[in-house]
Amino acid sequence: MKSGSNLEQVLTEGHFAVTSEIGPPKGTSADFVRKTAEHLKNCCDAMNVTDNQTAIVRMSSLAACAILRQMGIDAVTQMVTRDRNRLAMQSDILGAVALGIRNLLCLSGDHQKFGNHPTAKNVYDVDSIQLAQMVKTMRDEGLFMSGDKISGEVPIFIGCAANPFADPFEFRVLRLAKKIRAGADFIQTQAVFDVPRFSAWMEMVRDEGLHEQTHILAGIIPMKSAGMARYMRKYVAGLMIPDDLVTRMEHAQDAKEEGIAIAVELIEQMRDIPGVRGVHIMAVAWEEVVPEIVERARLLPRPIV
Amino acid sequence: MIIGEQKTLEEIKKLVADHDRILILGCGTCVTVCFAGGEKEVGILASSLRMATEIDNQEKVFDEATVQRQCEWEFLDAVEEEIQSHDLVLSMACGIGVQAIVERFPEARVAPAINTTFLGLPEEHGLWTERCAACGECILHLTAGICPIARCAKSMLNGPCGGSQGGECEIDPEVPCAWQLIYDRLKAQGRLDQMLEVMPARDWSTGRDGGPRKLVREDLRLQSQDHE
Numbered sequence: 433m434k435s436g437s438n439l440e441q442v443l444t445e446g447h448f449a450v451t452s453e454i455g456p457p458k459g460t461s462a463d464f465v466r467k468t469a470e471h472l473k474n475c476c477d478a479m480n481v482t483d484n485q486t487a488i489v490r491m492s493s494l495a496a497c498a499i500l501r502q503m504g505i506d507a508v509t510q511m512v513t514r515d516r517n518r519l520a521m522q523s524d525i526l527g528a529v530a531l532g533i534r535n536l537l538c539l540s541g542d543h544q545k546f547g548n549h550p551t552a553k554n555v556y557d558v559d560s561i562q563l564a565q566m567v568k569t570m571r572d573e574g575l576f577m578s579g580d581k582i583s584g585e586v587p588i589f590i591g592c593a594a595n596p597f598a599d600p601f602e603f604r605v606l607r608l609a610k611k612i613r614a615g616a617d618f619i620q621t622q623a624v625f626d627v628p629r630f631s632a633w634m635e636m637v638r639d640e641g642l643h644e645q646t647h648i649l650a651g652i653i654p655m656k657s658a659g660m661a662r663y664m665r666k667y668v669a670g671l672m673i674p675d676d677l678v679t680r681m682e683h684a685q686d687a688k689e690e691g692i693a694i695a696v697e698l699i700e701q702m703r704d705i706p707g708v709r710g711v712h713i714m715a716v717a718w719e720e721v722v723p724e725i726v727e728r729a730r731l732l733p734r735p736i737v
Numbered sequence: 738m739i740i741g742e743q744k745t746l747e748e749i750k751k752l753v754a755d756h757d758r759i760l761i762l763g764c765g766t767c768v769t770v771c772f773a774g775g776e777k778e779v780g781i782l783a784s785s786l787r788m789a790t791e792i793d794n795q796e797k798v799f800d801e802a803t804v805q806r807q808c809e810w811e812f813l814d815a816v817e818e819e820i821q822s823h824d825l826v827l828s829m830a831c832g833i834g835v836q837a838i839v840e841r842f843p844e845a846r847v848a849p850a851i852n853t854t855f856l857g858l859p860e861e862h863g864l865w866t867e868r869c870a871a872c873g874e875c876i877l878h879l880t881a882g883i884c885p886i887a888r889c890a891k892s893m894l895n896g897p898c899g900g901s902q903g904g905e906c907e908i909d910p911e912v913p914c915a916w917q918l919i920y921d922r923l924k925a926q927g928r929l930d931q932m933l934e935v936m937p938a939r940d941w942s943t944g945r946d947g948g949p950r951k952l953v954r955e956d957l958r959l960q961s962q963d964h965e
Contacts, residue, residue, distance in 0.1 A: 545942065
């Protein structure tokens, strides 16, 4: 075991993993974190907490993850390289381990232009791949990026993102390979709506044997309304939603029910794709729907490892 | 002006290692003035490379050319034939010159022989120092004409920080503290009150942080379109 995290154990034992995600509050309420986490607690193996998602300031991922640890939940701390330099990141990683956090998702983060502080300076001292490499060096060699020795272990299960819907398409698999080389133990992909494109990507992943070198979890976003579907298609960079899914949402009597049904179908399709080791369900601001989706996808109860 | 510094001969030898016909292309503007990549430096580098490759028993051709400004396509067009007839252009211009060649001649292989170091001025013979960070929103009127963005190691707007001692920056005694300089000037001019206001966090989106920048001058664009 690299970290001994619940997520790592579930994946290592060969179970189809389910991770979920919460967006921390734009405020100070620990109760908000606890309440949201309570909804998701029994239907996932680990819970991500986003890090200033879309460059909007929220409670820190690290702090919210510490609250999850108090609840006995396996937390995945997301870390974007936009807001911190290598000193801050390494010190936060030491703190995360001290707080019992065992999973870290290494991201570059959305540009601050999209958030609520568009005039901010960005850091990008290192990028997401360099961050993964840095964490791997900390864990496997016990060294900081500078080469100085770390006291104590750094048992972290290293995660990275992958977006099969970004361009250039052919390079996406090569970049995944690069992330694996840098240290990615698991991958959470951008939300899948376009199954043929995702399948084509997975085929290339299998051709390179990458599905055996990392654990790939396919991203799922449940759509709450036709408006949300249209909004995501138009404004969310790197997301592809086929017309027929948007039409289905538009024509549905009960849009929420249709959104859930689509999410369940997508999960079932993901399970049929060789090399997909789990799903990552992102229902930020609609967390209460996740248990139903996981149950209808026949993924309950979650394994106890 | 843009200040550049030639890479080491060892580095440059690696850049040309896989090529046989090399055009060393100088630039007649900034890098000529700072003795990094003008006609004279092109000649010296060509001789050095000829000698070095001869010693290593390699047969390579090093031709020389210098254009007035590598960062403008019309000047590059004048040496199109030379560029096309070599398998590597070793550019002695700044990073803008290198990219101008690549954009004008997509087939060309180009390598940089100099490092573009900063925007600055010659303080003495053989000494250049940085003055401007091209941040996109000039505040020199607030800082006694001394730029804290480029010249303070922390780009602080409300300095000097606790690391300023005897006019020196904490990073290096050779580096003057920009805020000491600002303080001295404002004090001498009786404008110290300017330093007492809390200068607010600035808008970095006008700088590199906002993404690659562009400048559109509609007045000039319309004019040029009329001519066409």
